[in-house]
Amino acid sequence: MNPSAFFHHANLLIGNAETRDQLISTLEKKYKITAQGNPDFFIRNYETFTIDDAREIKVLHSTRPVGGGGGKNDAGKKIFVLTMNGATVEAQNAMLKLLEEPAEYVHFFLIVPSAHLLLPTVKSRMSEMDGLSNNAKLTKNSSKLSSPEFIELAEVFIKATQTKRLDMVKKLVDEISKEKKTKQDVIDFMNAVQEVVYKEKGVKNGKSALEAIEVARNYLNDRAPSVKMLLEYVALNV
Secondary structure (H helix, E strand, C coil), rough: HHHHHHCCCEEECCCHHHHHHHHHHHHHHHHCCCCCCCCCCEEECCEEEEEHHHHHHHHHHHHHCCCCCCCCCCCCCCCEEEECEEECHHHHHHHHHHCCCCCEEEEEEEEEECCHCCCCHHHCEEEEEEEEECCCCCCCCCCCCCCHHHHHHHHHHHHHHHHHHHHHHHHHHHHHHHHCCCCHHHHHHHHHHHHHHHHHHHHHHCHHHHHHHHHHHHHCCCCCCCHHHHHHHHHHHC
């Protein structure tokens, strides 16, 4: 059975390493696409997806399938499973053309912890998928909500004065420097702030705040972002 009848050429999954493993298991057991030992099956894991990584994917994409993976649906297909915790803006821009017009034999599966990590132009070129299991096909997924912990923190942040917001930023930055928090925690926090703004102010009244969050979140994907400066920017604009 042709796998192209079941999934898009550019697929987005919200998850982690466990999601990746479930995806690979689904492709192998349900769609008979071999991963191990298959020269046309590429698994890559990135802390931050960079422009050099994007160039590597472009090179791998440009060659036709070798074949010989052993599965009945392997012939003529190249599969890319890319798991990342972040991606620079330049790397995402470099991938736009591939995601929009990949070779007919290529299927991309991009796995990120939050769709907010990606530029809107990148997300618009992908089909968001979920429902991974060996007995279920990939199905359309709705957006994931932030955790109650981050929502509660975001609500306090938005209701606080600018001075108190800046104090909260300082505390978060200090926790990052002490390795108690990570950049991913900052992104999750910004996602939660966005959700609360949407809920309490709506798109029209919350326009300036939402734009500030989007700008800061995109710059967080750069190679060496100033987390403190970006958080302060959000603190002064929500």
